[in-house]
Amino acid sequence: MQIDFSNYLDYLWALLPETVLATAALILLLYDGFARKNASGIRALAWASVVAIALAAVANVWLMGVQEVGRTGQIAIDGFRIFTNFLFLGAAALVVLISFDYTEREGITQGEFYALLLFAVVGMMLLAGSRDLILIFLSFELMSLAVYVLVGFKRRDPRSAEAALKYFLLGAFSSAFLLYGMAMLFAAGGTTNLGLMRETLDAGAIGALALVGMALLAIGFGFKVSAVPFHVWTPDAYEGAPTPITAFLAAAIKAAAFAAFIRIFVVGLGDLHVHWERLIWWLAMLTMIVPNLIALVQNNIKRLLAYSSIAHAGYLLVALVAANESGMASFLFYLVAYTVMIVGAFAIVLMLAGQQDRRQGLSDYAGLGWSHPWAAAILSLFLISLAGLPPTAGFVGKFYILRASVEAGYVNLAVILAVTTLISYWYYLRVIVTMYMKPSIEPIGRVPWGNSLRAALVVCSLITVLLGILPSWPLLKARQSVEGLRRVVERVEDSNPLTQP
Template identity: 40%
Template sequence: MLESLSNNVTALLPEYVLTLVGVIIMLVEPLLPAGKSRRSLGWFAVLGTLITTGLTLWQLHLGILNAFSDSIRVDAYSVFFQVVICFVVVVSLLSSLDFLDGKNSHAGEYYALSCFAAVGMMLMCCSTELLMVFIGLEISSISTYIMAGYRKTEATATESSLKYFLLGSFATAFFLYGIALTFGATGSTNINVVANVITNTNTPVLAIVAVAMIIIGIGFKVSAAPFHVWTPDVYQGAPPPVVGMMSTAPKAAAFAVLLRVLFSGYAIYQPRWSILMAVIATLSMCIGNLGALLQRDVKRMLAYSSIAHAGYLICAFTALPTDGIAAAAVYSAAYAAMNVGAFTVITLISGYKETVRTGEDYTGMALRHPVLGASLSFFLLSMIGIPFTGGFFAKFYVFTGVLHAGHVKLAIIGLANSGVACYYYLRLIIRLYSTPQPNEPTSGSFTAAGRPDTLFTEEDGRRFPGYIALAAAVIATLVLGVWPGRFVATARTAAIATAPAGDATQNTVNDPAALR
């Protein structure tokens, strides 16, 4: 009894700590005077998330932890994705400190919601019980719905939050219906039990419908086509640091769930669901990249870009189990680093009112602020897949796994879409380093005469946390591109922890020793 209680506490200790941090912030925030800065609460949230990261890494030394009647499993796989989520939350919180400071008296609620969202996402990563996954999904979703509409005085923010809520609820209904059908087909909602039942018995067509419903539900959450319609409007209306978090961390958690469900629970049906995943990947890459070509608003462009990147990642689902899981894990981490970094730059540039929106507003920004310009260019190059960046290695690893599984046409489609993406990424980079014309109207960082506005003359000390966040994202993206070997070894260890028993791909050409 005591051992069981100990496992239950240890397995979810990081989540307990982060929940406590969020509750403390919620209790303290109303006690502060209306005009007093809430910046200290933000630093407390950052500290709490860092402690949570340390506790999560500490769990690796304890081996595999099964808790709450095998509904929670803490292993290398769950820890990998949880660390990615914590990294994104820390970067988002740091970039939010100056963004929110002095703008309103409810910043504490934002920091608390960030912690609660992280708790939900971390719970999703370690759950092997679909109902526990649903609970984690709801905790995460409700928090991000509110955060998307945080700027209540902005009509676009309200629209963003409402659309996100309505379509997110619609997606949740699909996911919940998939859980119900899974129970009807197998008599259980535990992924391990489901895998055992469908492997050893003749299961009805209901199980196939169930996995299709789950894929549809998760497809909404990761903004994969054709379930992507909410993405551009929500990204455009939500605050930049919120978009940076919700475009990366919830996706990492959702993909962690989908990888475990498909490769572990429904592995026997891979020949069937891999066809569906290939179709979704193709649609996402094509619709995302073609849609981005038409966008003037930078956040909308990155929204369509995120749809395309979801497609690249979904390609990994067509690979052999260990290759596919490891490639998806690597891509999740690389995309999280470069995308949250890009939105950190946008946060530092545009400010609370978002005076910088279109590509034209970014004209000459790198000439006036070389650090921000170079950082944004670096992240955009990584999204293209230029060598020595995390994006290059992530795409290389995914397409290698796809080719190793024999899906040559899908790899060609992915590479062709990467070529299309070069146009709109390079178009923005050219804008960054172009000299504004004297008669060119500007509404953002620079005047027509080329003089910097107040955004770049304020004290750098106030924006120092944002630069820390930016440096962390740059370093992570660079390390993933230059020294990927150890990271790939970690990803493959995580993949082996959740791949089907007897998977024969553990010693393939993707061996990390060959990539060091």
């Protein structure tokens, strides 16, 4: 099937996964109004949202056979969008699976939890697939508004409310920067379409307006992906949010913001690379160094993982600065690896924390290796992968990012990446040492592991190990899906005088 947007019905086809998911979320919300508010009711809603995510994934598989005409349609139908869609849907499914036990334990009976989660995923999918500044802004807000509410979902807990307020104020603040940047690019390029903007913005004759616009956009995105020095909200929001939502924030939200970052900077402003690479270079460098140093002194496990997730944003920024095809491919590969390992780590933290999320200190993990050997072993696997030691997904992902940045000529960034990775071993291994070598102070007692949580953990650890051992097939897929992403118009054929009549 071919889509050229000549007919309005084409938009419906091009947005089929999003439409399916949004409809399901609306039905869920409606059903929740009449459903009984108890543990079995919320369980049914959780299963319904898993089904909805599966249906959207089926629609996404169908989308793989669809061709788009040209590369300037408002909705992109390319490999990049399909790959990231699968990533968001997978991350959302994992988050729903680890939420089962959490909602039961914390007494969350409001079905809006799952409806908002699905709305946020719709926003993410639109974000990664839109080629228009207006649509990018709208989907950003669709995603963010749902997540502001989710962060503050435990209304009885002052920490949750505080995290929501901080996240909301800084998120809205950064949206304004993003919007001003978009407005300036629109003024400079005369269009909101990223494909056309690439034609109208000429790298040789670029005005101050476009430069300031790019800087403002970089600031806005810096906030959204929590790059240093715009990261101050991240540890607070991650610590206070309900733990499944923390996993969602760290994995899916960050991935979606990065997807839009790439779509605007590498596709829309790809020819202006010389003008923005210095700025992103500094962001990447600071984002690798600062959080890895702060994480060394953290004693709260959720905060430690929050700083680790900021550091990972830095590694992903390196792939963005490289901006070549192997950079994009390694970026997608790393996103998949990072998603499974961070969701898995937060799933363990979620279960061990117990009622009201009491146990979050590192000292609570002392002796865990002997009292809960499975939990400790799996958490160690994810921590080793986050640290980037072989034979795990984190190692392969970092290796590919290093290679891409050297290929693009950013050897200094590659060196910083390697050195900061070495520094980060200290705090990841500190957790593992605490678990296996320190005597337990206050025994954790029995932890009820639900079946859905077990399933999510099995999936996460399998993918973490498999990506580490057999990385070639996923990397090939990632490479195929970014093929031609940077090529907006077939310039080569157009500019060749021999082929012109």
